[in-house]
Amino acid sequence: MIIKRVLNNNTVISTNKSGFDILVMGRGIAFGKKKNHEIDMELVEKTFLLRDKSMQNKFTELLLDVPMEHILVAETVINFGKIKLGKALNEIIYVNLTDHIHSAVERYNTGIILKNPLRWDIKRFYPDEYAIGEKAIEIVQKNLGVQFEIDEAAFIAIHFVNAEEGKSFDYAYEIAEITKNIENIIKEKYRTEFDETSLDYYRFITHVKFFAQRILTSDHYDDEDSELLMILKEKYRNEYECAILIHDYVEKTFDYPLSSTELLYLTAHIRRITKNL
Incomplete structure (x- = not known):
């Protein structure tokens, strides 16, 4: 294995058999070494292969300063x-x-x-x-x-x-903040706490996290459930009023208008999590 670039005494860039650049680490592995010198394989402690070139560049830059x-x-x-x-x-x-x-x-x-x-x-x-x-x-x-x-x-x-790939929570802190605020709105409305170990609570939190993600990315459900929403409004009046409180918070804070479909899902999830109160 040949040195392509020396980063510091402990890290070099080399190339694997498939032609990919790899980061090779080991204490003193590059001491007294230069480009095109042979790597002493007995000193190799760890190798890193990052296929994304931009990630490799960032990681390489990081290694210049990190022990x-x-x-x-x-x-x-x-x-x-x-x-x-x-x-x-x-x-x-x-x-x-x-x-x-x-x-x-x-x-x-x-x-x-x-x-x-x-x-x-x-x-x-x-x-x-x-x-x-x-x-x-x-x-x-x-x-x-x-x-x-x-x-x-x-x-x-x-x-x-x-x-996490396949899980587009690029705003994890913001999502946690929105989720907490929505949960608090419901708690204050019903003056209660929730069983955080229950399946209904898990389903509710999962829905709200994805709802928060849509808010932050300005992604909307189509507005196509107004008739069904009116039925739920009459059947579950308290739950609908709570959903409207969430609507007001979201619209005021994020300028994000809720569609009838969003309100429908919120009302249904609020009903599920509060039905035994």
């Missing part, structure tokens, strides 16, 4: 996350999570500890991703000797939410 220990910790967390979620992740996770862990370690070493105001909401709305964040705290403490506060689990969780 190898931080990179390996991020990879360990990513591998755990892939197993936990059981799905593919966008390659951007390698850039974003590595950068986050590196920056967080530097922050902690200078006494700067950030609180996450949405931690509980992220934990409720993205439980699997939050569990990865909790595991990441353990991995960082074990390998880097830095003890993150629990808030860091939520920050890390969001990186996994945003990296």
